[in-house]
Amino acid sequence: MTTLPEKTDRKLGLVIDLDTCVGCHACVVSCKGWNTENYGAPLSDQDPYGADPTGTFLNRVHSYEVQPEEGAAQLIHFPKSCLHCEDAPCVTVCPTGASYKRTEDGIVLVNETDCIGCGLCAWACPYGAREMDAAEGVMKKCTLCVDRIYNDNLPEVDQVPACVRTCPAGARHFGDLGDPDSEVSQLVAERGGMDLMPEQGTKPVNQYLPPRPKDELDRTAAPEDSEIDVLAPYLNPVADSPKGFLGWLDKTLEKL
Amino acid sequence: MHPAPSVIIFTTLSGLGFGLLFWLGLGFPAVTGWTAFAFFAIAYALAVGGLLASTFHLGHPERAIKAFTQWRSSWLSREACTSVAALVVMGLYGAGLVFFGERWALLGWIGAALSLLTVYTTSMIYAQMKTVPRWQTPLTPVLFLTLAITGGAILSGEVTAALVLLLLAAVVQVIWWQRGDGALAGSGTNLATATGLGKPGQVRAFEPPHTGTNYLLREFVHVVGRKHAMKLRLIALVLGYALPFALLALPFNHVFALLAVLSHLTGIAASRWLFFAEAEHVVGLYYGKR
Ligand code: SF4
Numbered sequence: 001m002t003t004l005p006e007k008t009d010r011k012l013g014l015v016i017d018l019d020t021c022v023g024c025h026a027c028v029v030s031c032k033g034w035n036t037e038n039y040g041a042p043l044s045d046q047d048p049y050g051a052d053p054t055g056t057f058l059n060r061v062h063s064y065e066v067q068p069e070e071g072a073a074q075l076i077h078f079p080k081s082c083l084h085c086e087d088a089p090c091v092t093v094c095p096t097g098a099s100y101k102r103t104e105d106g107i108v109l110v111n112e113t114d115c116i117g118c119g120l121c122a123w124a125c126p127y128g129a130r131e132m133d134a135a136e137g138v139m140k141k142c143t144l145c146v147d148r149i150y151n152d153n154l155p156e157v158d159q160v161p162a163c164v165r166t167c168p169a170g171a172r173h174f175g176d177l178g179d180p181d182s183e184v185s186q187l188v189a190e191r192g193g194m195d196l197m198p199e200q201g202t203k204p205v206n207q208y209l210p211p212r213p214k215d216e217l218d219r220t221a222a223p224e225d226s227e228i229d230v231l232a233p234y235l236n237p238v239a240d241s242p243k244g245f246l247g248w249l250d251k252t253l254e255k256l
Numbered sequence: 257m258h259p260a261p262s263v264i265i266f267t268t269l270s271g272l273g274f275g276l277l278f279w280l281g282l283g284f285p286a287v288t289g290w291t292a293f294a295f296f297a298i299a300y301a302l303a304v305g306g307l308l309a310s311t312f313h314l315g316h317p318e319r320a321i322k323a324f325t326q327w328r329s330s331w332l333s334r335e336a337c338t339s340v341a342a343l344v345v346m347g348l349y350g351a352g353l354v355f356f357g358e359r360w361a362l363l364g365w366i367g368a369a370l371s372l373l374t375v376y377t378t379s380m381i382y383a384q385m386k387t388v389p390r391w392q393t394p395l396t397p398v399l400f401l402t403l404a405i406t407g408g409a410i411l412s413g414e415v416t417a418a419l420v421l422l423l424l425a426a427v428v429q430v431i432w433w434q435r436g437d438g439a440l441a442g443s444g445t446n447l448a449t450a451t452g453l454g455k456p457g458q459v460r461a462f463e464p465p466h467t468g469t470n471y472l473l474r475e476f477v478h479v480v481g482r483k484h485a486m487k488l489r490l491i492a493l494v495l496g497y498a499l500p501f502a503l504l505a506l507p508f509n510h511v512f513a514l515l516a517v518l519s520h521l522t523g524i525a526a527s528r529w530l531f532f533a534e535a536e537h538v539v540g541l542y543y544g545k546r
Protein backbone atom coordinates (compact mmCIF):
# COMPACT_ATOMS: atom_id res chain seq x y z
CA MET A 1 0.00 0.00 0.00
CA THR A 2 1.43 3.32 -0.95
CA THR A 3 -0.71 5.34 1.40
CA LEU A 4 1.40 6.47 4.33
CA PRO A 5 0.85 5.13 7.85
CA GLU A 6 -0.91 7.63 10.17
CA LYS A 7 1.95 7.26 12.60
CA THR A 8 4.83 4.90 13.13
CA ASP A 9 5.76 3.19 16.41
CA ARG A 10 9.34 4.37 16.14
CA LYS A 11 11.16 6.80 13.86
CA LEU A 12 14.49 5.22 13.16
CA GLY A 13 16.92 7.47 11.38
CA LEU A 14 20.32 9.10 11.24
CA VAL A 15 21.74 12.24 12.75
CA ILE A 16 24.58 13.62 10.68
CA ASP A 17 27.03 16.03 12.22
CA LEU A 18 28.18 18.54 9.64
CA ASP A 19 30.65 19.89 12.16
CA THR A 20 32.71 16.73 12.43
CA CYS A 21 32.30 15.10 9.02
CA VAL A 22 35.69 15.24 7.32
CA GLY A 23 34.45 14.23 3.89
CA CYS A 24 36.39 10.99 3.70
CA HIS A 25 33.63 9.11 1.78
CA ALA A 26 34.23 6.02 3.94
CA CYS A 27 30.47 5.86 4.61
CA VAL A 28 29.86 5.88 0.85
CA VAL A 29 32.16 2.93 0.31
CA SER A 30 30.92 0.88 3.26
CA CYS A 31 27.32 1.55 2.24
CA LYS A 32 27.96 0.32 -1.26
CA GLY A 33 29.94 -2.64 0.04
CA TRP A 34 27.21 -3.84 2.38
CA ASN A 35 24.24 -3.12 0.19
CA THR A 36 25.59 -4.53 -3.02
CA GLU A 37 25.73 -7.99 -1.49
CA ASN A 38 22.78 -8.03 0.88
CA TYR A 39 19.15 -6.78 0.71
CA GLY A 40 17.81 -6.75 -2.84
CA ALA A 41 19.49 -6.33 -6.19
CA PRO A 42 23.20 -5.47 -6.25
CA LEU A 43 24.28 -1.86 -6.79
CA SER A 44 25.69 -2.09 -10.29
CA ASP A 45 28.39 -0.03 -11.96
CA GLN A 46 28.57 0.70 -15.65
CA ASP A 47 31.97 1.01 -17.32
CA PRO A 48 33.63 1.02 -13.87
CA TYR A 49 37.21 0.92 -15.14
CA GLY A 50 36.60 2.76 -18.40
CA ALA A 51 36.57 6.37 -19.46
CA ASP A 52 33.02 7.14 -18.36
CA PRO A 53 32.24 5.25 -15.15
CA THR A 54 28.86 5.56 -13.44
CA GLY A 55 26.97 3.50 -10.90
CA THR A 56 24.32 3.23 -8.21
CA PHE A 57 25.02 4.60 -4.73
CA LEU A 58 22.67 5.03 -1.78
CA ASN A 59 24.78 7.59 0.01
CA ARG A 60 26.80 10.40 -1.51
CA VAL A 61 28.95 13.13 0.03
CA HIS A 62 28.77 16.65 -1.40
CA SER A 63 31.08 19.48 -0.35
CA TYR A 64 29.98 23.08 0.04
CA GLU A 65 31.78 26.33 0.57
CA VAL A 66 30.12 28.69 3.04
CA GLN A 67 31.28 32.28 2.91
CA PRO A 68 30.23 34.34 5.95
CA GLU A 69 29.77 38.13 5.74
CA GLU A 70 33.15 38.55 7.36
CA GLY A 71 36.05 36.18 7.77
CA ALA A 72 37.29 33.07 6.05
CA ALA A 73 35.16 30.70 4.02
CA GLN A 74 34.37 27.27 5.50
CA LEU A 75 34.31 23.96 3.70
CA ILE A 76 31.40 21.76 4.79
CA HIS A 77 31.21 18.11 3.80
CA PHE A 78 27.66 17.00 3.36
CA PRO A 79 26.68 13.31 3.31
CA LYS A 80 23.23 12.69 1.86
CA SER A 81 21.09 9.56 1.79
CA CYS A 82 17.38 8.82 2.23
CA LEU A 83 15.96 10.83 5.13
CA HIS A 84 13.09 8.35 5.73
CA CYS A 85 10.59 11.22 5.63
CA GLU A 86 7.40 11.05 7.68
CA ASP A 87 5.46 12.54 4.79
CA ALA A 88 7.34 10.68 2.10
CA PRO A 89 6.18 11.88 -1.34
CA CYS A 90 8.14 9.04 -2.95
CA VAL A 91 5.79 6.49 -1.38
CA THR A 92 2.44 8.00 -2.35
CA VAL A 93 3.35 8.44 -6.03
CA CYS A 94 4.30 4.79 -6.51
CA PRO A 95 1.72 3.11 -8.76
CA THR A 96 2.52 -0.48 -7.81
CA GLY A 97 2.78 -0.47 -4.05
CA ALA A 98 6.47 -1.32 -4.29
CA SER A 99 7.41 1.71 -2.21
CA TYR A 100 6.20 1.70 1.36
CA LYS A 101 6.86 3.11 4.79
CA ARG A 102 6.98 0.63 7.64
CA THR A 103 4.58 1.17 10.53
CA GLU A 104 6.88 -0.38 13.12
CA ASP A 105 9.97 1.77 12.61
CA GLY A 106 9.24 4.27 9.84
CA ILE A 107 11.85 2.89 7.44
CA VAL A 108 11.02 3.63 3.79
CA LEU A 109 11.69 0.60 1.58
CA VAL A 110 11.20 -0.65 -1.96
CA ASN A 111 9.85 -4.13 -2.59
CA GLU A 112 11.92 -4.84 -5.66
CA THR A 113 9.79 -7.68 -6.98
CA ASP A 114 6.85 -5.26 -7.33
CA CYS A 115 8.83 -2.32 -8.77
CA ILE A 116 8.22 -1.63 -12.47
CA GLY A 117 11.07 0.86 -12.64
CA CYS A 118 8.93 3.82 -13.66
CA GLY A 119 11.19 6.23 -11.79
CA LEU A 120 8.36 8.36 -10.47
CA CYS A 121 9.42 7.97 -6.84
CA ALA A 122 12.84 9.40 -7.69
CA TRP A 123 11.08 12.35 -9.35
CA ALA A 124 9.09 12.93 -6.18
CA CYS A 125 12.08 12.86 -3.81
CA PRO A 126 13.54 16.36 -3.43
CA TYR A 127 16.81 15.04 -2.03
CA GLY A 128 18.00 12.77 -4.81
CA ALA A 129 17.93 9.83 -2.43
CA ARG A 130 16.68 7.26 -4.93
CA GLU A 131 18.60 5.93 -7.89
CA MET A 132 17.38 3.54 -10.55
CA ASP A 133 19.80 0.70 -11.02
CA ALA A 134 20.79 0.59 -14.66
CA ALA A 135 21.41 -3.17 -14.69
CA GLU A 136 18.37 -4.32 -12.69
CA GLY A 137 15.85 -1.69 -13.78
CA VAL A 138 14.54 -1.33 -10.22
CA MET A 139 14.68 1.55 -7.78
CA LYS A 140 17.40 1.47 -5.13
CA LYS A 141 17.50 3.49 -1.95
CA CYS A 142 18.91 3.50 1.58
CA THR A 143 17.29 0.77 3.69
CA LEU A 144 18.79 2.11 6.90
CA CYS A 145 20.57 -1.27 6.76
CA VAL A 146 17.38 -3.01 7.80
CA ASP A 147 19.31 -6.27 7.36
CA ARG A 148 21.93 -5.23 9.96
CA ILE A 149 20.01 -3.40 12.66
CA TYR A 150 17.75 -6.40 13.47
CA ASN A 151 20.35 -9.04 12.59
CA ASP A 152 21.10 -11.19 15.64
CA ASN A 153 23.81 -13.02 13.72
CA LEU A 154 25.96 -9.89 13.93
CA PRO A 155 27.80 -8.80 17.07
CA GLU A 156 25.80 -6.10 18.85
CA VAL A 157 28.28 -3.39 17.95
CA ASP A 158 27.63 -4.10 14.27
CA GLN A 159 23.85 -3.87 14.55
CA VAL A 160 23.83 -0.31 13.20
CA PRO A 161 23.85 0.95 9.63
CA ALA A 162 27.13 0.29 7.81
CA CYS A 163 27.84 4.01 7.36
CA VAL A 164 27.46 4.68 11.09
CA ARG A 165 29.69 1.72 11.98
CA THR A 166 32.34 2.90 9.54
CA CYS A 167 32.54 6.66 10.07
CA PRO A 168 36.01 7.39 11.49
CA ALA A 169 34.98 10.85 12.66
CA GLY A 170 31.92 9.84 14.69
CA ALA A 171 29.86 12.11 12.50
CA ARG A 172 26.96 9.69 12.04
CA HIS A 173 24.51 8.64 14.74
CA PHE A 174 21.68 6.13 14.53
CA GLY A 175 18.63 5.84 16.76
CA ASP A 176 14.94 6.47 17.39
CA LEU A 177 14.13 10.08 16.65
CA GLY A 178 10.56 9.53 17.77
CA ASP A 179 11.68 9.00 21.36
CA PRO A 180 12.57 12.38 22.93
CA ASP A 181 14.83 10.63 25.49
CA SER A 182 16.96 8.75 22.98
CA GLU A 183 20.57 9.77 22.56
CA VAL A 184 19.98 10.98 19.03
CA SER A 185 17.00 13.11 20.05
CA GLN A 186 19.06 14.62 22.86
CA LEU A 187 21.85 15.38 20.44
CA VAL A 188 19.42 17.04 18.03
CA ALA A 189 17.93 19.15 20.83
CA GLU A 190 21.34 20.18 22.14
CA ARG A 191 22.90 21.06 18.80
CA GLY A 192 19.89 22.52 17.01
CA GLY A 193 19.41 19.72 14.47
CA MET A 194 17.69 20.79 11.28
CA ASP A 195 15.46 19.49 8.48
CA LEU A 196 16.66 19.73 4.90
CA MET A 197 14.26 21.65 2.61
CA PRO A 198 11.60 22.06 5.30
CA GLU A 199 9.46 23.99 2.80
CA GLN A 200 8.96 20.81 0.78
CA GLY A 201 6.84 19.48 3.62
CA THR A 202 8.40 16.01 3.65
CA LYS A 203 9.11 16.06 7.41
CA PRO A 204 12.42 14.23 7.20
CA VAL A 205 13.31 11.94 10.10
CA ASN A 206 17.07 12.25 9.52
CA GLN A 207 18.50 15.39 11.09
CA TYR A 208 21.57 17.46 10.30
CA LEU A 209 23.64 19.16 12.99
CA PRO A 210 24.90 22.56 11.80
CA PRO A 211 28.63 23.29 11.81
CA ARG A 212 29.86 25.13 14.92
CA PRO A 213 31.70 28.46 14.50
CA LYS A 214 35.35 27.90 13.67
CA ASP A 215 38.45 29.71 14.97
CA GLU A 216 38.88 33.02 13.25
CA LEU A 217 42.16 32.55 11.49
CA ASP A 218 42.21 35.96 9.92
CA ARG A 219 41.49 37.84 13.12
CA THR A 220 44.15 40.58 13.46
CA ALA A 221 44.20 40.85 17.24
CA ALA A 222 42.63 38.75 19.97
CA PRO A 223 39.75 40.42 21.80
CA GLU A 224 40.71 42.08 25.14
CA ASP A 225 39.22 39.49 27.44
CA SER A 226 40.28 36.31 25.64
CA GLU A 227 42.75 33.93 27.22
CA ILE A 228 45.07 34.15 24.27
CA ASP A 229 45.66 37.81 25.07
CA VAL A 230 48.09 37.07 27.95
CA LEU A 231 50.66 35.49 25.72
CA ALA A 232 49.83 37.30 22.53
CA PRO A 233 52.24 40.21 23.01
CA TYR A 234 55.16 37.77 23.23
CA LEU A 235 54.13 36.31 19.93
CA ASN A 236 53.95 39.63 18.11
CA PRO A 237 56.71 40.18 15.58
CA VAL A 238 59.42 42.27 17.29
CA ALA A 239 60.94 43.87 14.23
CA ASP A 240 59.89 44.42 10.67
CA SER A 241 63.42 44.37 9.26
CA PRO A 242 66.09 41.81 10.15
CA LYS A 243 68.80 42.74 12.68
CA GLY A 244 72.26 41.34 13.55
CA PHE A 245 73.98 39.02 11.11
CA LEU A 246 70.90 38.69 8.92
CA GLY A 247 70.53 42.46 8.90
CA TRP A 248 74.15 42.85 7.88
CA LEU A 249 73.73 40.19 5.19
CA ASP A 250 70.61 41.85 3.94
CA LYS A 251 72.27 45.23 3.70
CA THR A 252 75.43 43.85 2.06
CA LEU A 253 73.50 41.89 -0.49
CA GLU A 254 71.39 44.95 -1.14
CA LYS A 255 74.57 46.92 -2.01
CA LEU A 256 75.93 44.35 -4.43
CA MET B 257 14.25 16.97 -16.42
CA HIS B 258 15.46 14.60 -19.07
CA PRO B 259 13.22 14.91 -22.14
CA ALA B 260 12.81 11.16 -22.75
CA PRO B 261 11.41 10.57 -26.26
CA SER B 262 9.12 7.80 -24.99
CA VAL B 263 7.41 10.16 -22.55
CA ILE B 264 7.15 13.01 -25.06
CA ILE B 265 5.63 10.70 -27.67
CA PHE B 266 3.30 9.22 -25.08
CA THR B 267 1.91 12.47 -23.70
CA THR B 268 1.60 14.10 -27.12
CA LEU B 269 -0.02 11.22 -28.99
CA SER B 270 -2.26 9.90 -26.26
CA GLY B 271 -3.37 13.44 -25.42
CA LEU B 272 -4.46 13.86 -29.01
CA GLY B 273 -6.04 10.39 -29.14
CA PHE B 274 -8.10 10.89 -25.98
CA GLY B 275 -9.00 14.36 -27.24
CA LEU B 276 -10.47 12.80 -30.39
CA LEU B 277 -12.26 10.15 -28.33
CA PHE B 278 -13.79 12.96 -26.28
CA TRP B 279 -15.32 14.56 -29.39
CA LEU B 280 -16.43 11.20 -30.79
CA GLY B 281 -18.09 10.41 -27.48
CA LEU B 282 -20.06 13.63 -27.69
CA GLY B 283 -21.19 12.65 -31.15
CA PHE B 284 -18.97 14.92 -33.23
CA PRO B 285 -18.67 14.16 -36.07
CA ALA B 286 -21.92 12.16 -36.22
CA VAL B 287 -20.50 9.18 -38.07
CA THR B 288 -21.51 5.54 -38.34
CA GLY B 289 -20.28 2.47 -40.20
CA TRP B 290 -16.93 2.54 -41.92
CA THR B 291 -16.41 6.27 -41.49
CA ALA B 292 -16.84 5.80 -37.75
CA PHE B 293 -14.42 2.89 -37.92
CA ALA B 294 -11.78 5.12 -39.52
CA PHE B 295 -12.19 7.81 -36.86
CA PHE B 296 -12.04 5.30 -34.02
CA ALA B 297 -9.04 3.55 -35.56
CA ILE B 298 -7.12 6.84 -35.62
CA ALA B 299 -8.11 7.68 -32.05
CA TYR B 300 -7.14 4.23 -30.76
CA ALA B 301 -3.88 4.21 -32.70
CA LEU B 302 -2.91 7.52 -31.06
CA ALA B 303 -4.13 6.74 -27.56
CA VAL B 304 -2.91 3.14 -27.39
CA GLY B 305 0.28 3.91 -29.32
CA GLY B 306 1.08 6.61 -26.80
CA LEU B 307 0.36 4.32 -23.86
CA LEU B 308 2.59 1.62 -25.34
CA ALA B 309 5.39 4.13 -25.91
CA SER B 310 5.19 5.05 -22.23
CA THR B 311 5.97 1.48 -21.21
CA PHE B 312 9.30 1.65 -23.07
CA HIS B 313 10.87 3.70 -20.33
CA LEU B 314 9.91 1.20 -17.63
CA GLY B 315 12.61 -0.96 -16.10
CA HIS B 316 10.17 -3.88 -15.85
CA PRO B 317 7.30 -3.49 -18.33
CA GLU B 318 6.28 -7.11 -17.73
CA ARG B 319 5.03 -6.13 -14.28
CA ALA B 320 2.99 -3.18 -15.60
CA ILE B 321 -0.24 -4.86 -14.46
CA LYS B 322 0.74 -4.01 -10.87
CA ALA B 323 0.38 -0.32 -11.70
CA PHE B 324 -3.42 -0.69 -11.48
CA THR B 325 -3.35 -1.32 -7.74
CA GLN B 326 -2.48 1.95 -6.01
CA TRP B 327 -5.17 4.30 -7.33
CA ARG B 328 -5.87 5.46 -3.77
CA SER B 329 -2.68 7.51 -3.64
CA SER B 330 -0.89 7.44 -6.99
CA TRP B 331 -1.79 9.56 -10.01
CA LEU B 332 0.15 7.21 -12.27
CA SER B 333 -1.98 4.33 -11.07
CA ARG B 334 -5.13 6.42 -11.54
CA GLU B 335 -4.00 7.16 -15.07
CA ALA B 336 -3.59 3.47 -15.79
CA CYS B 337 -7.10 2.74 -14.47
CA THR B 338 -8.90 5.62 -16.18
CA SER B 339 -7.18 5.05 -19.51
CA VAL B 340 -8.28 1.42 -19.62
CA ALA B 341 -11.79 2.38 -18.51
CA ALA B 342 -11.98 5.07 -21.20
CA LEU B 343 -10.73 2.70 -23.88
CA VAL B 344 -13.18 -0.06 -22.91
CA VAL B 345 -16.22 2.24 -22.72
CA MET B 346 -15.34 4.02 -25.95
CA GLY B 347 -14.70 0.63 -27.57
CA LEU B 348 -18.26 -0.48 -26.76
CA TYR B 349 -19.65 2.85 -27.91
CA GLY B 350 -17.60 2.67 -31.11
CA ALA B 351 -18.81 -0.90 -31.76
CA GLY B 352 -22.38 0.40 -31.58
CA LEU B 353 -21.63 3.06 -34.19
CA VAL B 354 -19.60 0.85 -36.51
CA PHE B 355 -21.50 -2.44 -36.43
CA PHE B 356 -25.04 -1.50 -35.46
CA GLY B 357 -25.27 2.05 -36.77
CA GLU B 358 -26.57 3.01 -33.33
CA ARG B 359 -25.40 5.87 -31.16
CA TRP B 360 -25.65 4.91 -27.51
CA ALA B 361 -25.48 8.49 -26.29
CA LEU B 362 -25.12 7.81 -22.57
CA LEU B 363 -22.21 5.46 -23.16
CA GLY B 364 -20.65 8.11 -25.38
CA TRP B 365 -20.90 10.76 -22.70
CA ILE B 366 -19.40 8.49 -20.09
CA GLY B 367 -16.59 7.62 -22.50
CA ALA B 368 -15.99 11.31 -23.27
CA ALA B 369 -15.78 12.10 -19.55
CA LEU B 370 -13.41 9.19 -18.94
CA SER B 371 -11.22 10.33 -21.86
CA LEU B 372 -10.86 13.77 -20.34
CA LEU B 373 -10.29 12.24 -16.93
CA THR B 374 -7.42 10.23 -18.41
CA VAL B 375 -5.77 13.38 -19.73
CA TYR B 376 -6.34 15.01 -16.36
CA THR B 377 -4.67 12.13 -14.48
CA THR B 378 -1.70 12.30 -16.86
CA SER B 379 -1.31 16.01 -16.20
CA MET B 380 -1.59 15.50 -12.44
CA ILE B 381 1.41 13.15 -12.48
CA TYR B 382 3.41 16.26 -13.33
CA ALA B 383 1.36 18.89 -11.54
CA GLN B 384 1.69 17.07 -8.20
CA MET B 385 5.51 17.25 -8.24
CA LYS B 386 6.55 19.72 -5.58
CA THR B 387 10.10 18.94 -6.60
CA VAL B 388 9.54 20.52 -10.03
CA PRO B 389 8.12 24.00 -9.33
CA ARG B 390 7.57 24.70 -13.04
CA TRP B 391 5.04 21.86 -13.18
CA GLN B 392 3.39 22.28 -9.82
CA THR B 393 0.45 24.48 -10.78
CA PRO B 394 -3.24 24.00 -11.64
CA LEU B 395 -2.27 25.54 -14.99
CA THR B 396 -0.60 22.26 -15.95
CA PRO B 397 -3.88 20.26 -16.08
CA VAL B 398 -5.52 23.27 -17.75
CA LEU B 399 -2.81 23.22 -20.44
CA PHE B 400 -3.00 19.45 -21.02
CA LEU B 401 -6.79 19.46 -21.15
CA THR B 402 -7.06 22.43 -23.52
CA LEU B 403 -4.46 20.88 -25.80
CA ALA B 404 -6.24 17.53 -25.85
CA ILE B 405 -9.63 19.09 -26.60
CA THR B 406 -8.09 21.37 -29.23
CA GLY B 407 -6.23 18.54 -30.95
CA GLY B 408 -9.39 16.44 -30.85
CA ALA B 409 -11.37 19.26 -32.45
CA ILE B 410 -8.85 19.57 -35.27
CA LEU B 411 -8.84 15.80 -35.88
CA SER B 412 -12.61 15.48 -35.79
CA GLY B 413 -13.00 18.32 -38.25
CA GLU B 414 -14.86 20.65 -35.87
CA VAL B 415 -13.37 23.68 -37.59
CA THR B 416 -15.14 26.49 -35.74
CA ALA B 417 -14.49 24.93 -32.35
CA ALA B 418 -10.89 24.23 -33.35
CA LEU B 419 -10.28 27.87 -34.30
CA VAL B 420 -11.57 29.17 -30.97
CA LEU B 421 -9.76 26.47 -29.02
CA LEU B 422 -6.46 27.10 -30.80
CA LEU B 423 -6.55 30.72 -29.69
CA LEU B 424 -7.45 29.70 -26.16
CA ALA B 425 -4.74 27.02 -26.01
CA ALA B 426 -2.11 29.45 -27.28
CA VAL B 427 -3.01 31.88 -24.49
CA VAL B 428 -2.84 29.12 -21.85
CA GLN B 429 0.49 27.98 -23.29
CA VAL B 430 2.03 31.45 -23.08
CA ILE B 431 0.74 32.01 -19.55
CA TRP B 432 2.12 28.59 -18.54
CA TRP B 433 5.56 29.52 -19.91
CA GLN B 434 5.50 32.93 -18.26
CA ARG B 435 4.63 31.53 -14.86
CA GLY B 436 7.12 28.71 -15.25
CA ASP B 437 10.08 31.01 -15.75
CA GLY B 438 9.79 32.38 -12.21
CA ALA B 439 8.58 29.16 -10.59
CA LEU B 440 11.84 27.83 -9.16
CA ALA B 441 12.86 31.18 -7.71
CA GLY B 442 9.36 31.64 -6.31
CA SER B 443 9.22 28.17 -4.74
CA GLY B 444 11.40 29.15 -1.79
CA THR B 445 13.68 26.15 -2.31
CA ASN B 446 17.30 27.04 -2.90
CA LEU B 447 20.77 25.82 -1.98
CA ALA B 448 20.47 27.46 1.45
CA THR B 449 17.30 25.53 2.38
CA ALA B 450 18.62 22.38 0.70
CA THR B 451 21.73 22.30 2.85
CA GLY B 452 20.52 24.25 5.88
CA LEU B 453 23.79 26.15 5.65
CA GLY B 454 22.31 29.52 4.77
CA LYS B 455 22.62 30.87 8.31
CA PRO B 456 26.43 31.00 8.55
CA GLY B 457 26.83 32.59 5.13
CA GLN B 458 26.57 32.32 1.37
CA VAL B 459 26.53 28.66 0.22
CA ARG B 460 28.26 27.52 -2.95
CA ALA B 461 28.61 24.00 -4.32
CA PHE B 462 32.31 23.29 -3.98
CA GLU B 463 32.80 19.71 -5.08
CA PRO B 464 30.23 17.18 -6.29
CA PRO B 465 30.18 13.69 -4.74
CA HIS B 466 31.33 12.04 -7.93
CA THR B 467 33.49 13.03 -10.86
CA GLY B 468 31.43 11.17 -13.45
CA THR B 469 27.75 11.43 -14.11
CA ASN B 470 24.99 9.46 -12.39
CA TYR B 471 21.29 8.64 -12.56
CA LEU B 472 20.32 11.87 -10.81
CA LEU B 473 22.23 14.12 -13.18
CA ARG B 474 21.06 12.24 -16.25
CA GLU B 475 17.42 12.20 -15.20
CA PHE B 476 16.96 15.53 -13.44
CA VAL B 477 19.62 18.00 -14.49
CA HIS B 478 19.10 18.49 -18.20
CA VAL B 479 20.58 21.82 -19.16
CA VAL B 480 21.91 21.14 -22.65
CA GLY B 481 18.93 22.09 -24.78
CA ARG B 482 17.76 25.02 -22.68
CA LYS B 483 19.76 27.62 -24.53
CA HIS B 484 17.54 27.08 -27.55
CA ALA B 485 14.41 27.37 -25.46
CA MET B 486 13.28 30.70 -26.88
CA LYS B 487 13.63 29.52 -30.46
CA LEU B 488 11.77 26.32 -29.67
CA ARG B 489 8.97 28.25 -27.99
CA LEU B 490 8.57 30.26 -31.15
CA ILE B 491 8.56 27.10 -33.26
CA ALA B 492 5.98 25.55 -30.93
CA LEU B 493 3.78 28.64 -31.14
CA VAL B 494 3.96 28.88 -34.92
CA LEU B 495 3.61 25.18 -35.76
CA GLY B 496 1.35 24.21 -32.88
CA TYR B 497 -1.07 27.11 -32.93
CA ALA B 498 -0.60 29.84 -35.57
CA LEU B 499 -0.16 27.69 -38.68
CA PRO B 500 -3.03 25.27 -37.92
CA PHE B 501 -5.20 28.31 -37.21
CA ALA B 502 -4.34 29.84 -40.58
CA LEU B 503 -4.82 26.55 -42.43
CA LEU B 504 -8.20 25.93 -40.84
CA ALA B 505 -9.35 29.50 -41.36
CA LEU B 506 -8.93 29.04 -45.12
CA PRO B 507 -11.85 27.51 -47.06
CA PHE B 508 -12.05 23.83 -46.04
CA ASN B 509 -9.84 21.47 -47.98
CA HIS B 510 -8.66 17.99 -46.96
CA VAL B 511 -5.01 18.72 -47.74
CA PHE B 512 -5.06 21.83 -45.56
CA ALA B 513 -6.79 19.90 -42.78
CA LEU B 514 -4.14 17.18 -42.90
CA LEU B 515 -1.38 19.79 -42.87
CA ALA B 516 -3.04 21.49 -39.91
CA VAL B 517 -3.04 18.19 -38.00
CA LEU B 518 0.61 17.47 -38.78
CA SER B 519 1.73 21.00 -37.98
CA HIS B 520 -0.21 20.98 -34.71
CA LEU B 521 1.27 17.62 -33.75
CA THR B 522 4.83 18.79 -34.44
CA GLY B 523 4.32 22.04 -32.56
CA ILE B 524 2.86 20.27 -29.53
CA ALA B 525 5.74 17.76 -29.57
CA ALA B 526 8.17 20.71 -29.45
CA SER B 527 6.19 22.24 -26.61
CA ARG B 528 6.23 18.91 -24.78
CA TRP B 529 9.99 18.63 -25.28
CA LEU B 530 10.36 22.00 -23.61
CA PHE B 531 7.93 20.93 -20.89
CA PHE B 532 10.57 18.43 -19.77
CA ALA B 533 13.83 20.05 -20.87
CA GLU B 534 13.08 23.36 -19.17
CA ALA B 535 11.73 21.84 -15.96
CA GLU B 536 14.14 22.28 -13.07
CA HIS B 537 14.13 19.57 -10.39
CA VAL B 538 15.23 20.86 -6.99
CA VAL B 539 17.80 18.08 -6.63
CA GLY B 540 19.90 20.01 -9.15
CA LEU B 541 20.48 22.58 -6.41
CA TYR B 542 22.62 20.08 -4.48
CA TYR B 543 24.90 20.03 -7.50
CA GLY B 544 24.91 23.80 -7.82
CA LYS B 545 22.84 23.44 -10.98
CA ARG B 546 19.27 24.09 -11.94
S1 SF4 C 1 14.49 11.22 1.40
FE1 SF4 C 1 13.50 10.96 -0.56
S2 SF4 C 1 13.43 8.74 -0.84
FE2 SF4 C 1 13.79 9.10 1.33
S3 SF4 C 1 11.76 9.09 2.28
FE3 SF4 C 1 12.28 11.24 1.84
S4 SF4 C 1 11.38 11.60 -0.18
FE4 SF4 C 1 11.46 9.38 0.08
Ligand code: SF4
Nearest residue numbers: 094115116118119121
Ligand atom coordinates in the same frame (compact mmCIF):
# COMPACT_ATOMS: atom_id res chain seq x y z
S1 SF4 D 1 10.29 3.05 -9.68
FE1 SF4 D 1 9.42 1.30 -8.55
S2 SF4 D 1 9.31 1.99 -6.43
FE2 SF4 D 1 9.56 3.83 -7.71
S3 SF4 D 1 7.49 4.57 -8.12
FE3 SF4 D 1 8.04 3.23 -9.84
S4 SF4 D 1 7.29 1.20 -9.23
FE4 SF4 D 1 7.31 2.45 -7.36
Ligand code: SF4
Nearest residue numbers: 021022024025027167
Ligand atom coordinates in the same frame (compact mmCIF):
# COMPACT_ATOMS: atom_id res chain seq x y z
S1 SF4 E 1 32.48 8.43 6.92
FE1 SF4 E 1 31.91 10.03 8.40
S2 SF4 E 1 33.50 11.61 8.14
FE2 SF4 E 1 33.64 10.25 6.35
S3 SF4 E 1 32.34 11.27 4.82
FE3 SF4 E 1 31.04 9.78 5.89
S4 SF4 E 1 30.06 10.96 7.55
FE4 SF4 E 1 31.79 12.16 6.81
